[in-house]
Amino acid sequence: MSDGTAEIRVRPLTGLPEVLPGDDLASALAALAPLAEGDILAVSQKVVSKQEGRIVSLDEVVPGPRAAKVAVELDRDPRLVELILSESVNVVRTDAARGILITETHHGFICANAGIDSSNVPGSNAVVLLPRDPDGSARRLRAGIGEACGVRPGVVISDSFGRAWRLGQAEVAIGCAGINPLDDWRGRTDSEGRELAATVIATADQIAGAADLGRDKTSRTPAVLIQGLGHLVTQNDGPGCRDQIRPAHEDLFR
């Protein structure tokens, strides 16, 4: 009785070489697998950041007085705190006992450590910052892949963020192109003909999460191919993930 036409396939793509700043990441991604119209490529933030040169050695960071103060309070490396604050517009929460620093990044994301990460980075003391403009990164990758292979897939750039209320990190979309981050069903009707009350679906985040299920955290599988969601892929690049940031005045949890 199943509807075989609607199957979604999620396939981690291996074989991407270590990415260096300035590499042609779009061509490298396009070479991983044959792409078809309607495909979506989920790319991990880290590989995009590396390509964009968003790697900083803590040895080169001089903490300012504010970072030094916060670092003492949280018992954290003042150089890392300096970077976190410089990537942020706001400190949202701190927890001195656990050394937690949750900020609002200049993109508008609310996450621990402004999304700065030190795992899977070659070189001691090197850390990776989020791309400056992840939606722009997604648009550039989409265009570059289109030039390389003739197909412009939907592109989602993702990272794993912690959440309020629930343990564990979930992969979320921080940039996208060619898919709408939100699928708005308001105004449509349910199976009883009643209007759906408030259903806006976080499509890009769910794609990021689905992609992550296939990924081995210890290996280099920075790209995951999602097939079967062609109805979500748009001709235009669309608004990007910036569109799914909850405006501060509507957010009850800042």
Place this chain on the structure above:
Amino acid sequence: MSDGTAEIRVRPLTGLPEVLPGDDLASALAALAPLAEGDILAVSQKVVSKQEGRIVSLDEVVPGPRAAKVAVELDRDPRLVELILSESVNVVRTDAARGILITETHHGFICANAGIDSSNVPGSNAVVLLPRDPDGSARRLRAGIGEACGVRPGVVISDSFGRAWRLGQAEVAIGCAGINPLDDWRGRTDSEGRELAATVIATADQIAGAADLGRDKTSRTPAVLIQGLGHLVTQNDGPGCRDQIRPAHEDLFR
């Protein structure tokens, strides 16, 4: 260059008849598709609630004084507010201007309206409450499916919740059996041999989100089959989703 062995397949299963209280839901689910060891079945909360008789007509609800007061403040139906409060242990946030009522349910979930929903419910004024014990529901479904077809799949019961900071609803797991809701990678090492800092992955939630991508919100596709994640399916039912509720004293956003 892709690793074809790791493909995940997500397939919405159609053909489930309208579910009534007391129906043999496990057998009905087992009949939707042939199941194999390592399969995961994601089942929408609403169909489980219906089977468990968690449907209430607002016409039968008499609001108490507290509900009456909150209902006036929020300009909401006092009967629905009575139900929301009776399903909750705590009011977490209200927003009078937008009629928002976010509570902590007796399960420990933090969500709008205690997860009570009125879409896709037959009968005017009928609303559906969350299952009393969604992990127990998942375990019963798993056992029943095992009896019906000889295979005990991983079972995830899911609902769509709003989130802090990000617009849109994402499908999350509210109950599970046969999969661990959290995949703990702490202590393992990254590709450079360094210990992974703090990576606990919200596996059950990501499965719920992946399943939702294949679901048409206006039709009855309450079950989604996920194949290719057999390494996440356990012999034991495991701790259930209760295990992924962030303890209140560790939660910075209540």
